[in-house]
Amino acid sequence: MNKIEAKNVDVYYGAKQALFDINMDIEANKVTALIGPSGCGKSTFLRCLNRMNDVIDICKVSGVVKINDYDINQKDTDVVRLREKVGMIFQKPNPFPKTIYENISYGPEIHGVAQSKSEMDNIVEESLRKAALWEEVKDRIHEPGTGLSGGQQQRLCIARTISIKPEVILMDEPCSALDPIATAQIEELIDELRKEHTIIIVTHSMSQAARVSQNTGFFHLGKLIEVGSTDKIFKNPTQQQTQDYITGRFG
């Protein structure tokens, strides 16, 4: 079954159209990579999936985005509930200027998930374990999250996101600010997370897309050129543009 179905999605920034008639289905419990040259609209499409484009005043989205068969672009969609179900990891690690513990407990607290202190402690530990960060920080979870290294900060953000058990996790170039070792750790983590979550990852590293994803969509100039299994896209694309991009002839 498809977790997410996007139909006829157009996005405008003011008068400029950023996405043209995007139709894309995303499978549950798989990693879908969105690739394409800079400015092709892949991040914009990602932000349509949890309505983060609402934050930008001049941005207008039209079309249908169905998650679990429910159109999230309806007027009366509860954005708070939506974002509880669809978490997001950003390009630059953005831990809050709070302790590691408070960074994780933030989500459960605002959504009223934990009933007691011990339950919260469990959520924090479990989230940190799932993000493969627990062993590194267990002795200093009451120190500021901003004091961690870049890769640790990004895993902290992942732990923060999974603390409220979202069904979908959106990742906007999560490794672009990280060194190769931290990148490898995050990629390993992504594969682990896909058991419980549906993951959509924007990346401009084609090798990363090939390593972590099962499905891939190729964007160019605001259009979805081709989508299919990662194997097929990388080995046997149907479109010439995809072929050119994959082989490094542009982008």
Add this chain to the structure above:
Amino acid sequence: MNSVIFLTIVLLALSSYFFGRKKAILIQSNKRLTALPKFYGYYLAIWCGAPAFLLYALWSIFEPSIVRFFILSDYSSQGLLEGELNLFYEKVKSLSRNQYSGELTAELQRSAEKYLNFRDIAKWSKVVIVLSLLIASTGYAYTKISNNTKTREPVEIFLKGVFFLSSLAAILTTIGIIFSLLFQTIEFFQVIPLFDFVFGMHWYPAKAFVRDASEALDPSMYSDTFGAVPIFAGTFFIALIAMCVAIPIGLLSGIYMAEYASKRLRQYAKPVIEILAGIPTVVYGFFAALTVGPFLKDLGLSLGLEVSAESALAAGGVMGIMIIPFISSLSDDVITSVPQNLRDGSYAMGATKSETIKRVIIPAALPGIVGSILLGVSRAIGETMIVVMASGLAANLTLNPLESTSTITAQIVVILIGDQQFGDPKTQAAFALGLSLFIVTLVLNIVALSVVKKYREKYE
């Protein structure tokens, strides 16, 4: 005469700029220059203006005392006191201006003529010497100009010197003010024990008027006169009332401007709030005294409360309004500079706008907000006019906001209005108060700046 010399120096320096540049351009036609022609112009202008101006300034500073020395040297053998000599010299000067109306003596007449004579000599020799120095230095520099004269370096050094002197002037003024406060304060504390000042419960400087000027100082009569506790308490009390008004309104409006207001609204509303900062405090003062004070009194009457027409509440409340723009504008800036990705992170967790503001943005901006509040407090403590006009001048020791009370600044005004006598404890009390105020605001400013600095380090 002085202004004529000054203008002449300036004009000659300006025109020598053109001569210097012209000569450089002429040289340029067959040789390569080491700097742009304008530097040769600056070079000549500096050589023309700077030495002459320096001499002119020094001459003007020392001329009066040299003339005085020559006039009074005739009388130095008579064993007159310093005060008598001063008086005599003042008489000579006013006679020379034909403004003397006292008894004329032959000595006075003779000295006045001599004085006029000396002034004339000094004046003309100043003109001649300054102008000849100007010509000499300009000529020297003009002949020195050739294709490989170093002109850029001297010009840069000169400019560096100008900048240095400007900052030196600012620093020396500060140090001078501190020392003048300090010396008078030390004298004050030689009469009034420090302990009585800091812990005394009665502030009643008018009592010091009673003393007959010819009587010797008797410290015992000042006991219970200069106890600063009531006015320190009043100062902090009024500042507290002001901050109770300014912090909530300022902070909340700052948050609204930074987070909620649309660009258009912000564009118009922010300058309007900042206008509050531009209103002279004397206007706030009469607003407090003539509008807010009577209003509170009437309101109190209808509620059966006794409210003084000049109450701490009126002064503090209006002072709070005055401080709103400082807190609002600074906290707006601080909140705006919280990185957008923290907001995104919070929204992506499903947090609402108010949750994001309360739990992420305010904590992130807190050091900056605290800094802005501390700056607001030091404004409140230093504010004078509103208190003088709206809160009365009686230094009551009270915690009732409906009564009148007084502050350090207002008491300084009270002490120094009207007749003042230097060397009198009453006048010196103003210096002691000024120094205490200076120390309090200095500490607050240092704390505020270090807090703000800490905040900057966190995100840059």
